[in-house]
Amino acid sequence: MSKVTLVSAAVLLRASDGAPPGVRDEFLLARRPEGKVYAGWWEFPGGKVEPGETFRDALVRELHEELGIAITAATPWLTREFVYPHATVRIRFFRVTAWDGEIHPHEHDAVAWLRADAPPTVEPILPANGPILKGLALPTLCALTNAEENGVDAELARLEGALAGGLRFVQVRDKTLPAAERERLAQGVVARAKPAGAIVVVNDDAALAQRVGADGVHLSADALNGCAQRPDFAWVGASCHTAEELDKAAALELDYALLGPVLPTPTHPQAAGLGWDAFAQLVERSPLPVLALGGMRPAMMDAAWAHGAHGIALLRGWA
Numbered sequence: 001m002s003k004v005t006l007v008s009a010a011v012l013l014r015a016s017d018g019a020p021p022g023v024r025d026e027f028l029l030a031r032r033p034e035g036k037v038y039a040g041w042w043e044f045p046g047g048k049v050e051p052g053e054t055f056r057d058a059l060v061r062e063l064h065e066e067l068g069i070a071i072t073a074a075t076p077w078l079t080r081e082f083v084y085p086h087a088t089v090r091i092r093f094f095r096v097t098a099w100d101g102e103i104h105p106h107e108h109d110a111v112a113w114l115r116a117d118a119p120p121t122v123e124p125i126l127p128a129n130g131p132i133l134k135g136l137a138l139p140t141l142c143a144l145t146n147a148e149e150n151g152v153d154a155e156l157a158r159l160e161g162a163l164a165g166g167l168r169f170v171q172v173r174d175k176t177l178p179a180a181e182r183e184r185l186a187q188g189v190v191a192r193a194k195p196a197g198a199i200v201v202v203n204d205d206a207a208l209a210q211r212v213g214a215d216g217v218h219l220s221a222d223a224l225n226g227c228a229q230r231p232d233f234a235w236v237g238a239s240c241h242t243a244e245e246l247d248k249a250a251a252l253e254l255d256y257a258l259l260g261p262v263l264p265t266p267t268h269p270q271a272a273g274l275g276w277d278a279f280a281q282l283v284e285r286s287p288l289p290v291l292a293l294g295g296m297r298p299a300m301m302d303a304a305w306a307h308g309a310h311g312i313a314l315l316r317g318w319a
Helices: 055-067 127-136 152-164 179-196 206-212 221-225 243-251 276-283 298-306
Strands: 004-014 026-031 046-048 070-083 088-100 110-115 141-144 169-172 199-203 216-219 235-240 256-259 290-293 311-314
Touching: 004 055, 004 070, 004 127, 046 055, 055 070, 055 088, 070 127, 088 127, 152 179, 169 179, 179 199, 179 206, 199 206, 199 235, 206 216, 216 221, 221 235, 221 243, 235 243, 243 256, 243 276, 256 276, 276 290, 290 298, 298 311
Parallel strands: 004 088, 141 169, 141 311, 169 199, 199 216, 216 235, 235 256, 256 290, 290 311
Antiparallel strands: 004 026, 004 046, 026 110, 070 088
């Protein structure tokens, strides 16, 4: 096995003009200059981890050297491995949300700010960074429907309010509803979410997802374990509880995973959950965006980010 080069990479995030409060919907890419391997290709800034450095140490040093900025807020995100002709690299991506100083490309010949919700406007992009773009398009809050408890009509009304407030990722759950009611719910979710530009996935029913025009399907842990290949949808995720299940989701090249329960929940208050430290250990090497599930509230988003989560998923409290 060839030696693996450790690399830290920065996903610098900022809000575009008119972005909702708290939403950072633009990210930065930098272009490699003449004389370097892959000259002219675009990448997330960063570089090799030197002996004695942590990934974060390397990130701070590299961004100071490459862009002339001092990081003041950065959280771990994804880890991806890629085999180039000249090297095998393991890249630890961090989301960088605050810094001191003006960005100047000292070691690149150009930088560009791109929208996370639109196709990239620069090319070519280094192959190891391509999958990151889809992860950036995934909203950080996922709402799980709870019509079993609230009723279909009340849940659709709740959804309308949440979409007006900026919700952009919905999972149609409610697997114990009668089939006709669940289909009515799914149709209603899609009819309301699509005009708002929200992603809709249906839990464990690919046929229903296709019938209602959802964007994808969400696999239960049991369905994930029995899955031999990725379902043919634009967005596919899975519920995971163990490292082995996270590995299976990555092997199938799914788009995201939900991992939990992290904390006790109203339905299982006696179950301790993984806890944030165990969650962070499980997601540290994940190449997929992982959302924390179980006992989550919107106010926990920063804690989730600090422990390597892409975001949070919740059944209650999203509206």
